[in-house]
Amino acid sequence: MAVCTVHPTQSLNPTCSISKPSSFFGHSPRQLVFLASPACNSSTIPRGRDGVLRVTCSSGDTIVIGLAADSGCGKSTFMRRLTSVFGGAAEPPKGGNPDSNTLISDTTTVICLDDYHSLDRTGRKEKGVTALDPRANDFDLMYEQVKALKEGKAVDKPIYNHVTGLLDPPELIKPPKILVIEGLHPMFDPRVRELLDFSIYLDISNEVKFAWKIQRDMAERGHSLESIKASIEARKPDFDAYIDPQKQYADAVIEVLPTQLIPDDNEGKVLRVRLIMKEGVQYFKPVYLFDEGSTISWVPCGRKLTCSYPGIKFAYGPDSYFGHEVSVLEMDGQFDRLDELIYVESHLSNISTKFYGEITQQMLKHSDFPGSNNGTGLFQTIVGLKIRDLFEQITEAKAGASLQAAKA
């Protein structure tokens, strides 16, 4: 939905009202026509020569977030946390194709980039390319449709059916306030990259990936430790060639590694998670611990806070990542209790919460989600809040810009 707000420079006299046409501001020309009642004197509202108030809006108000992940689409916990921050739960579209990969909430639409496969399963087998290969994906269509949605136009997006391996008839996607494009290649094509207001890369280390896939697949007939390992190994060359390089473009990288607190832990249950945040990104102020730009090592467990094994350890500091200046916030270990979480939250800065305890509240709300007791849940929640903050700043900036245009 396009939101174009008008802030009159002077307060309106109560009998003066301004109304917008009720029809949806879709891809109509960039000017909005307002109807002002006769009580609105020309001294209070700028009018054109024909006496009609016009406001110029920038095209669309959709912000686009890119999320690169190798965990399939729509099942990522990150998506659910993010949409929860905005309010409401993202659900598969009611009616339509039951195998749709799309998720929709009041404010957010999540599109799975697998829908832009140019080759279906048979086609990929014939050409000898994996789904990771750019040759299996239609980046022209991806760019065209993401651009259209960003400009406030609805699109007929194809559906890639993961069950059948075929491309199904398209579904209609209306432009939302927040569009998330999730998948293997959100930052691969430079034109699509340009459209992103914010981008995130979920970087799972091999050991953790292996542990997670074991949890996912071991109960399936046909799978064994060997087959799970073989599948990861076989996909690695394409992953390293086409997917991994995208992380240099991300505004935020969430790196998930095995813990350093337990020697030889290979269960992947306790995790060390690093939130790598690019400096200098518009509307994005990195989270910090205690003193921005310094280097900190912090173990919150002690006299004030008792933690159970293996405890919690934080680190923060500036670094360089693929030639960019970044700030890194790191958490190793697990939260066991509510008071540990609130204690940690109270020591973090620039977290973009709207009230004290908002992070804790969000984490508790989804305590059944994976990662709710460690850095993955914490940093995903923080990134969600940052994106909300970004959205509000961009919306405000656009409102300011349109006011300037109205004055001119």
Add this chain to the structure above:
Amino acid sequence: MASIITPITSSLEAPKAVPKANHREGISTTRKPSRLRVQAMSPAKYKGTRMKEKHLKEMIEKKVTEAKEVCIGDDLSDECRVAWDEVEEVSEARAHLREKLEKYRDPLEPFCNDNPETDECHVSEDDVTDS
């Protein structure tokens, strides 16, 4: 495996409400038609979804076998990599469907609410045999 069996009390009217497996009234004392139902591990409600689950499970087995065969000799060949990518795709689809069922609802629910008489919206569990 949890199983709750509710006896069939009356006859051949189209079922208006199928009692859920963990519904409090285990034994139906009213004249409302109920069904003999065994709640298996799968929370899939409709036949169409159960068929899909079965299909994905079989695919995983099949694709793993294929991949092992194709990769004998050269495990860096295109065919080998594509074969394991297919294994990943169907494993992920299987996990995703399982999760959708646990966290949301049967994906066929909106369709089946409007078209309960279609084959894929059949609710009884004894039509899909698990080999």
